[in-house]
Amino acid sequence: MTTSTTVTDPHDEACPGCRKTVGVRQVLATPPGVYEGACSGCGMGWAITTVNPQPYLDRLTAAVERLTAARSLSRRLHALAEEAPMITNEELRDRLLALADRARALP
Numbered sequence: 496m497t498t499s500t501t502v503t504d505p506h507d508e509a510c511p512g513c514r515k516t517v518g519v520r521q522v523l524a525t526p527p528g529v530y531e532g533a534c535s536g537c538g539m540g541w542a543i544t545t546v547n548p549q550p551y552l553d554r555l556t557a558a559v560e561r562l563t564a565a566r567s568l569s570r571r572l573h574a575l576a577e578e579a580p581m582i583t584n585e586e587l588r589d590r591l592l593a594l595a596d597r598a599r600a601l602p
């Protein structure tokens with residue numbers, strides 16, 4: 496379905512060709528993702544799409560979770576390094592192996 500509206504509000508989209516808002520027409524092609532514009536002043540037509548930000552937010556969230564998990568692991572490793580002189584080799588080995596398991600399980 497295609498609908499057409501004439502832009503009268505001066506704050507609306509300006510024509511990318513002549514920078515004027517007078518005579519600019521928005522043709523809503525597939526709202527809310529895409530709209531097309533047309534300028535009766537210079538004859539330019541254009542289309543603007545809105546990128547769905549969700550995949551990027553999901554990726555950013557995953558990256559932050561990975562960083563948080565890695566930082567937590569790093570803190571445990573530092574703590575273990577400080578305790579190392581006070582614990583037995585077996586315990587040190589076991590705890591290092593446990594940390595290695597956690598590192599492998601990082602998201």
Ligand SMILES: [Zn+2]
Binds near residue numbers: 537
């Ligand atoms: Zn124009």
